[in-house]
Amino acid sequence: MTNAGPGRPRLTKQRRPGPTAQAEILDAAAELFTTKGFASTSTRQIAEVVGVRQASLYHHFATKDDILAALLEQTVTPAMELATRLADRAEAAPERLYALALFDSRQLMSGRWNLGALYLLPELRTERFAQFRRERVRLRAQYEILARAVLDELDRPGDTALAGLPFRLVETIINERSDRESDETDRGPDPVDQPALVADAALRVLGWPGEITQLRAAAERILADATGPRP
Amino acid sequence: MTNAGPGRPRLTKQRRPGPTAQAEILDAAAELFTTKGFASTSTRQIAEVVGVRQASLYHHFATKDDILAALLEQTVTPAMELATRLADRAEAAPERLYALALFDSRQLMSGRWNLGALYLLPELRTERFAQFRRERVRLRAQYEILARAVLDELDRPGDTALAGLPFRLVETIINERSDRESDETDRGPDPVDQPALVADAALRVLGWPGEITQLRAAAERILADATGPRP
CATH class of the missing domain: 1.10.10.60 (Homeodomain-like)
Structure with missing residues (x-):
């Protein structure tokens, strides 16, 4: 080497x-x-x-900042690429939003290190990280576009304040993971599938009333097609 | 002075x-x-x-650690005191859970500094902060007890994995606030009442199907009684 x-x-x-x-x-x-x-x-x-x-x-x-910027980008780029592909697809909005939330949650949960824990660092407010912040705002906007489409489908277009919640729910993976990694939390040998739980909740908070099992299956098919088969 | x-x-x-x-x-x-x-x-x-x-x-x-420990305690103690009082009250579980989520979210949103942004610091994993971590685990447990009571009331006792979500939703106030304080996000002159939005969502993710306006009014009455009138 x-x-x-x-x-x-x-x-x-x-x-x-x-x-x-x-x-x-x-x-x-x-x-x-x-x-x-x-x-x-x-x-x-x-x-x-x-x-x-x-x-x-x-x-x-x-610089050390350049290393941090590269790491932070890794946490946003794959979800942003998926969101871009989802925007062009014909599936219903609930299926696409579920697919994005599931993919992004899995990625935040499974990366070797819990990099999302760095999002709230005050250092990130400097000009050096403006590009990362913009990327994250763009990803959040993609979530909100899909969430508003779900609300429209449910005839709740006035409830746009709700459209910010799916992105926030996905971010809770960072806190859940941090708590699981700390000594106080013992969730036992069979921990909850948090990414699926969060994706379910992302649709429920918008008032989506349907059958989650079918929605999840549809989202998995979208992901297999849009990102290749999962290992 | x-x-x-x-x-x-x-x-x-x-x-x-x-x-x-x-x-x-x-x-x-x-x-x-x-x-x-x-x-x-x-x-x-x-x-x-x-x-x-x-x-x-x-x-x-x-030490500097002692200052941090005191600040972190401030973010948990008032909610924990309320949770203890709520445990002894006769109101229905949805009303009490809503009251706890609303109170805690308001407190995280309105403190002069966004101290929740410090929760994910690796420094908090040391022995010095073991007591704070235990306090936070106790608060989370109080949320989960109320959430499981709501699930029982809805005849969904098997869905206990959901019971962790209300606490996680309340924590999203920290991220929302951080983004509002950064330059990229301009939510306009009339921003969403995020604490109420989060408390609503905390009940919705459990499958609670009722009228939120009435639930919120009942929760406000509980808070006025259990914490004194809001200024």
């Missing part, structure tokens, strides 16, 4: 998962940011955990 | 709101923790912002 930097051999054998040195750096930084804190982590520590020289790290990311 | 420390005159006149030096310190720390970040804030900076000597600050709080 000599992919740690241009022409530089790495100090040690690969320590972090990832197909490229860049992915290894992101994985190490994600662990440190979510377990020690962003402000308390230095690029030197990240390089040490990856097992590369700090100069190699700087070849990939000029 | 000489309440900055025992026998010590303060350096300047009072700069922060609060009836005591301790309250002033907490207000200044809350601003710094939520706008600069917990790790990036020093006790020296807090003392400066309050306008007291660092020694006076240490008289009230031995």
Whole structure:
């Protein structure tokens, strides 16, 4: 393995998962940011955990902020790509909203590190993260467009305030996961399928009265078609 | 004003709101923790912002962690006190759950600083904050007891997984508020009453089918009686 930097051999054998040195750096930084804190982590520590020289790290990311920005983008980009594809599809709005909420919740639940826990950092309010904030606002808007279409279908177009709730429900995965990872919460050997629970709730809060089992099956078919089969 | 420390005159006149030096310190720390970040804030900076000597600050709080613990407790204690009182009341479970969700959401929305944004800090996983984590788990349990009573009333006792959602919905106030305070979101001059929206949703996700206006009025009566009139 000599992919740690241009022409530089790495100090040690690969320590972090990832197909490229860049992915290894992101994985190490994600662990440190979510377990020690962003402000308390230095690029030197990240390089040490990856097992590369700090100069190699700087070849990939000029600053610690750049690493955080790349990690945050990873949490939004796949859902945004799906939302864009869903906008062009012919399925009914409840099925598409369920598909987006289920996909996004699963992704927030299953990533190796709970990166959504970084969303509320005050550091994210700076100009450096304006692009990430805009991306997240765009994703939220996609949720709201689908939610308003569901409300229209239910003849509740006046209840647009409700349209913000599905996005907020999906974000609760971050809190649920944080609590599950802390020592106080023991949900037993068979924990609830939180992504499905949240996607169900995203439709229920809009007043959708139908049969959830069928809706979920329809959403899974959309996801299989729009994102490829799940492993 | 000489309440900055025992026998010590303060350096300047009072700069922060609060009836005591301790309250002033907490207000200044809350601003710094939520706008600069917990790790990036020093006790020296807090003392400066309050306008007291660092020694006076240490008289009230031995460490920065102690300040954070006091702030976090403030976010949970009032709701926990209400939940304890609600447990002894005769009103139907939907009314009591609505009252708890409304009260807690209003408190998270209206505090001077969005302290809930600190809940996901990795620093909170240390032993120092074990008591706060236990308090929060106890509050969550109170929500779940009321939610299960609602599910029982609706003849849906098997759906206990749903019972965790009202607590999670109330926590979404933190994210909503954070987004409203950031530059990207402009909800206009008449923003949604998010606490009422969240309390409505907390009942809807449990499948509660009744008239929300009447439920909200009943919950307001409970709150007026159990917490005194709202200003």
